[in-house]
Amino acid sequence: MSQTPPAASSSTNLQAIFYTSMKEYEKKTKKDLLAHPLMAQLQTCNSPTDILAVLRTQVQQFEQSMSGDDKLTKWLNPTVNVLYAFSAALGEGVGLVNPIQTVFSPAKVIFAAAGVLFLDCADTDPSQAAKDVVASQDALIDIFERIESFFRRLEEYGEVPTTEAMKDTIVKIMVEVLGIFGIVTKEMRQGRTKRYLKKLIGRRDVEDALVRLDRLTQQEVQMAIVQVLKVAHHVKDGVQTVG
Numbered sequence: 001m002s003q004t005p006p007a008a009s010s011s012t013n014l015q016a017i018f019y020t021s022m023k024e025y026e027k028k029t030k031k032d033l034l035a036h037p038l039m040a041q042l043q044t045c046n047s048p049t050d051i052l053a054v055l056r057t058q059v060q061q062f063e064q065s066m067s068g069d070d071k072l073t074k075w076l077n078p079t080v081n082v083l084y085a086f087s088a089a090l091g092e093g094v095g096l097v098n099p100i101q102t103v104f105s106p107a108k109v110i111f112a113a114a115g116v117l118f119l120d121c122a123d124t125d126p127s128q129a130a131k132d133v134v135a136s137q138d139a140l141i142d143i144f145e146r147i148e149s150f151f152r153r154l155e156e157y158g159e160v161p162t163t164e165a166m167k168d169t170i171v172k173i174m175v176e177v178l179g180i181f182g183i184v185t186k187e188m189r190q191g192r193t194k195r196y197l198k199k200l201i202g203r204r205d206v207e208d209a210l211v212r213l214d215r216l217t218q219q220e221v222q223m224a225i226v227q228v229l230k231v232a233h234h235v236k237d238g239v240q241t242v243g
Contacts, residue, residue, distance in 0.1 A: 014090065014094045015094045017172075018106050018109075018174060018175060021179060022178065024182065025178055025179070025181070025182040028183070028185070029182055033112045034104055038116060038119075039108065039112045042054055042108045042111050042112055042115075048080045051080050051084065051108075052080050054111075055076055055111060056073065056076065058115040058118040058119060059076065059118055060073075061119065074145075075144040075148035078151040078154075079147065079148060080111070081155060081158065082154045082155060082158065083110055083111070083174070083177075085158035086106075086174065087106055089166070089167065089170060090167055090170060090171070106171070106174050110174060113181040113185070121140060147180070150213055150214055150217040153217055153218070153221055154224075157221060157225075161227055163227060166220065166223050166224070169216055169219055172216050173213065173217060173220065176216065179209050183206055183209070
């Protein structure tokens with residue numbers, strides 16, 4: 001009786017974890033990310049630069065609908081670079097497939113979720129009081145800046161060889177980010193006013209997800225450091241052996 005190789009089994013398990021989180025996002029938001037027009041745009045992107053160009057358009061629409069502030073754009077570079085590197089580290093085994101058999105990377109699914117959120121938030125009610133609009137923008141910027149700060153700590157470890165334990169943590173990080181986007185988008189989809197977004201900061205489910213994201217990124221850094229030390233040790237041993 002044949003057995004599934006450990007690596008394949010691990011990839012299948014990670015794919016199932018992310019697929020479950022994506023279906024939970026769909027349940028909350030009533031949006032199928034794999035079928036969204038933005039996903040089609042992102043699917044043609046072959047580099048972080050391409051993805052940044054697509055997302056900057058969504059961010060600029062959101063910022064223009066608010067106060068014209070560009071604070072939110074700074075989250076893009078580390079977020080896109082780290083998630084893109086994560087997808088490369090996971091390989092195609094964790095990709096998601098739609099009914100027409102197109103494979104989507106987990107990172108592009110998250111980028112689509114971010115773009116959808118920006119598009120929903122850009123649809124501002126003209127009658128909304130200016131102070132509520134500013135408060136809503138500040139709440140979202142706070143969330144995205146905190147996500148950005150977690151990814152900043154991961155940028156320099158993008159080229160570290162990835163272990164199976166690191167892959168597990170990477171998928172969990174992606175799940176938390178998708179979950180945060182789902183919570184915020186859900187409130188927008190329920191027709192609540194921008195006034196509600198002022199309550200996002202301090203909200204238990206959002207705060208809990210951000211705390212988990214903080215812990216996971218710290219854990220990923222620690223594992224990356226250990227991996228770097230192992231590689232350095234092997235290189236040193238190899239040099240000594242040759243000598």
